Amino acid sequence: MLYAKLDELREQATTGLSKVLGENSSNHQHQRERDISASIYSDRIAQFSAVENGLCFGRLDFQHEEHQYIGRLGLFDEQGDYEPLLMDWRAPAARPFYLATAAAPDGVRRRRHIRTRRRTVTAIDDEVLDLDIADPERRDGLAGESALLAALNASRTGQMSDIVATIQGEQDRIIRSGLTGVLVVQGGPGTGKTAVALHRAAYLLYTYREQLAKRGVLVLGPNPTFLRYIGQVLPSLGETDVLLSTIGDLYPGITARGKESVETTTLKGSTRMVEVLAAAVADRERVPSTAIEVSFDRETLLLDPQTCAQAREKARSSQRTHNEARPIFVREIVNALADQVAARLGAELLDEADLTDIRRELSESDTVQATLTWLWPLLSPEQLLTDLFRAPARIAAAMRDFPVEQRDLLLREPTAPWTPADVPLLDEAAELLGEHDPEAREREQRQQRQAIDYAQGVLDIMDLADDADPDILMATDLLDAYRLAERHERSAPHTTAERAAADRTWTFGHVIVDEAQELSAMAWRLLMRRCPSRSMTLVGDVAQTGGAAGSTSWSSALEPYVGDRWRKVELTVNYRTPSEIMAVAARLLAEINPELAAPRSVRDTGVAPWQERIDGPLADRLVECAAKEAVRIGEGTLAVIVPTEQVHAIGNRIASAVPEAAASADPDLTARVVTLSVEQSKGLEFDSVLVAEPQLILAESPRGLNDLYVALTRATQRLGVLHTEPLPPVLAEAR
Numbered sequence: 169m170l171y172a173k174l175d176e177l178r179e180q181a182t183t184g185l186s187k188v189l190g191e192n193s194s195n196h197q198h199q200r201e202r203d204i205s206a207s208i209y210s211d212r213i214a215q216f217s218a219v220e221n222g223l224c225f226g227r228l229d230f231q232h233e234e235h236q237y238i239g240r241l242g243l244f245d246e247q248g249d250y251e252p253l254l255m256d257w258r259a260p261a262a263r264p265f266y267l268a269t270a271a272a273p274d275g276v277r278r279r280r281h282i283r284t285r286r287r288t289v290t291a292i293d294d295e296v297l298d299l300d301i302a303d304p305e306r307r308d309g310l311a312g313e314s315a316l317l318a319a320l321n322a323s324r325t326g327q328m329s330d331i332v333a334t335i336q337g338e339q340d341r342i343i344r345s346g347l348t349g350v351l352v353v354q355g356g357p358g359t360g361k362t363a364v365a366l367h368r369a370a371y372l373l374y375t376y377r378e379q380l381a382k383r384g385v386l387v388l389g390p391n392p393t394f395l396r397y398i399g400q401v402l403p404s405l406g407e408t409d410v411l412l413s414t415i416g417d418l419y420p421g422i423t424a425r426g427k428e429s430v431e432t433t434t435l436k437g438s439t440r441m442v443e444v445l446a447a448a449v450a451d452r453e454r455v456p457s458t459a460i461e462v463s464f465d466r467e468t469l470l471l472d473p474q475t476c477a478q479a480r481e482k483a484r485s486s487q488r489t490h491n492e493a494r495p496i497f498v499r500e501i502v503n504a505l506a507d508q509v510a511a512r513l514g515a516e517l518l519d520e521a522d523l524t525d526i527r528r529e530l531s532e533s534d535t536v537q538a539t540l541t542w543l544w545p546l547l548s549p550e551q552l553l554t555d556l557f558r559a560p561a562r563i564a565a566a567m568r569d570f571p572v573e574q575r576d577l578l579l580r581e582p583t584a585p586w587t588p589a590d591v592p593l594l595d596e597a598a599e600l601l602g603e604h605d606p607e608a609r610e611r612e613q614r615q616q617r618q619a620i621d622y623a624q625g626v627l628d629i630m631d632l633a634d635d636a637d638p639d640i641l642m643a644t645d646l647l648d649a650y651r652l653a654e655r656h657e658r659s660a661p662h663t664t665a666e667r668a669a670a671d672r673t674w675t676f677g678h679v680i681v682d683e684a685q686e687l688s689a690m691a692w693r694l695l696m697r698r699c700p701s702r703s704m705t706l707v708g709d710v711a712q713t714g715g716a717a718g719s720t721s722w723s724s725a726l727e728p729y730v731g732d733r734w735r736k737v738e739l740t741v742n743y744r745t746p747s748e749i750m751a752v753a754a755r756l757l758a759e760i761n762p763e764l765a766a767p768r769s770v771r772d773t774g775v776a777p778w779q780e781r782i783d784g785p786l787a788d789r790l791v792e793c794a795a796k797e798a799v800r801i802g803e804g805t806l807a808v809i810v811p812t813e814q815v816h817a818i819g820n821r822i823a824s825a826v827p828e829a830a831a832s833a834d835p836d837l838t839a840r841v842v843t844l845s846v847e848q849s850k851g852l853e854f855d856s857v858l859v860a861e862p863q864l865i866l867a868e869s870p871r872g873l874n875d876l877y878v879a880l881t882r883a884t885q886r887l888g889v890l891h892t893e894p895l896p897p898v899l900a901e902a903r
């Protein structure tokens with residue numbers, strides 16, 4: 169019945185779309201209206217396709233024979249007074265599906281989990297929430313245990329899937345927590361932090377659509393591989409307009425993928441770079457040590473240091489940014505030069521109009537412009553940093569208080585690629601420099617405002633204001649004035665997410681950061697600028713921090729921005745790693761931070777992790793083991809996690825010897841077998857994992873223990889450790 173309803177709605181939308189597309193538009197106004205309707209219909213069709221799989225996954229039976237189906241979107245009986253046929257999982261009425269327990273049934277008599285494959289029901293699992301008749305053998309606290317265990321035991325595909333059907337109580341409370349303020353979700357590996365973060369994005373967009381559609385939601389992940397891994401979750405929940413990004417992509421026009429040393433990344437991540445950049449900008453506002461000559465109109469004018477110093481002082485005291493203060497500096501210098509020209513011509517013979525002409529000619533003169541550029545150049549952030557990093561003298565001027573070895577860390581070739589740690593510096597520089605082309609920006613903003621006003625008018629006329637039941641999807645839920653305005657600017661057909669991606673100064677309605685412990689202090693500054701409302705969800709695990717510039721405590725990372733006004737919630741159950749593997753990982757956690765409790769595994773597999781000391785070449789044996797594991801896991805996935813330096817060599821060996829293995833460069837996660845560094849494996853999971861040379865992984869970075877902890881907790885079923893070097897003591901004891 170529900171699928172028939174879905175088909176009917178899809179049919180209506182498709183017919184509607186072809187009808188409006190077939191209309192001949194006689195005038196501009198009509199053309200616009202047609203385009204609006206077309207975009208509403210296409211958004212609907214996309215949403216209906218997104219919810220096809222697992223449309224309905226639950227049923228709640230209440231006292232008095234009533235029941236309610238729960239699914240991926242709300243469906244209503246239009247003929248029957250809009251009775252809900254299927255309740256959106258995010259609606260308040262669906263909450264008992266996730267929260268009701270035998271002890272607190274909230275009116276629910278029975279909870280039914282419905283599993284489907286395409287449109288066929290393949291399994292149902294009932295829980296009776298009545299203490300008198302409930303099965304006492306059931307594990308306490310797990311909702312829909314058998315559906316949950318079926319999901320957890322299923323082979324992984326290389327793409328994360330959604331968990332709407334089996335969200336657990338502690339996760340649900342986080343997903344539905346209010347929009348405002350900073351919420352930190354701390355949890356060990358496999359506790360569902362990523363899953364919770366993404367479902368929270370979908371929940372917030374549903375519940376606060378009006379507030380969020382305009383400013384959008386940003387989901388920030390640690391690296392592009394991870395973004396590919398999670399990329400399908402939000403679309404499967406019917407949400408496509410969320411910006412997924414890494415720090416390296418947050419500066420428009422730049423895709424920062426360069427690599428650099430741990431020491432350089434650490435320095436660039438520290439807030440001391442704020443002073444360095446300010447000094448680097450100040451260093452570009454020059455005062456010559458002796459007078460400089462400026463040829464103009466076959467004469468030579470002189471600019472002495474004192475005049476330049478006064479002009480600089482005047483510009484700086486305006487408190488404007490470097491680029492925005494430049495016109496003041498230019499005016500001062502041009503006036504000083506004009507006075508010299510006037511004096512030579514005989515000032516008493518000139519009136520104000522003559523002086524204005526002289527100033528204009530001076531401003532347009534190439535030599536005067538070249539002098540001004542030397543004294544106070546108009547700078548883009550890219551130019552500032554490129555000029556700084558290539559020139560030891562500039563670095564020395566900007567880093568007077570730093571030891572020489574630290575200064576050398578910044579030095580690099582001007583052609584070197586941008587690195588992720590450069591992005592917060594570019595952003596900081598953009599703040600210090602101000603608009604490179606202020607007039608163009610103002611013009612653009614004015615046009616944008618006009619377009620939005622117009623679009624709002626169109627929406628009002630179409631009477632699409634959503635004063636109806638919040639569970640019924642309205643046109644304005646899908647389309648706001650921003651998006652509408654953009655759709656009709658032929659040059660910029662962007663969604664909110666695309667617009668946000670293209671605009672450095674965009675501020676988001678809500679920001680979600682996954683693996684938030686990895687952000688450097690400079691990255692936090694950038695992020696806080698993008699979210700002045702401080703409506704944020706930060707998920708992570710301070711025991712998994714790999715980068716030396718990352719945080720080991722939430723309070724020190726957040727204190728500068730929100731003081732102690734943030735709330736922390738913890739996830740305690742590990743849904744990924746079976747207890748046998750977690751027992752080994754827990755030993756590492758105790759060394760990393762004895763105060764952090766290891767998450768409790770939700771299941772056992774009966775398979776103990778294994779270790780093997782190799783006498784011959786590592787790669788040969790790894791290839792053999794990878795081939796065997798790949799067969800053993802059938803349809804599932806295998807990751808071979810090796811020290812960063814060996815990823816390339818070992819990855820290529822495995823790719824050439826094991827069927828269905830991906831090459832190591834830019835790993836394809838849909839391949840069944842991948843070779844990764846710990847950094848690349850962060851946030852991911854595989855049915856089986858082989859970890860090679862733990863001692864080298866440990867020694868590779870200042871946070872080696874954390875890295876090894878991450879590597880050991882990626883498996884959902886099987887874990888093997890192979891080594892030629894002696895094992896680190898913490899693993900040797902676990903043998």
Ligand SMILES: Nc1ncnc2c1ncn2[C@@H]1O[C@H](COP(=O)(O)OP(=O)(O)OP(=O)(O)O)[C@@H](O)[C@H]1O
Nearest residue numbers: 331334335336357358359360361362363743744851
């Ligand atoms: N309620 C749930 N129902 C079904 N599967 C779940 C549930 N919660 C978590 N999982 C699964 O557990 C696995 C781990 O979840 P996730 O990757 O979100 O954990 P994490 O806390 O981000 O881990 P890490 O810190 O190691 O990256 C995923 O496969 C996820 O789908």
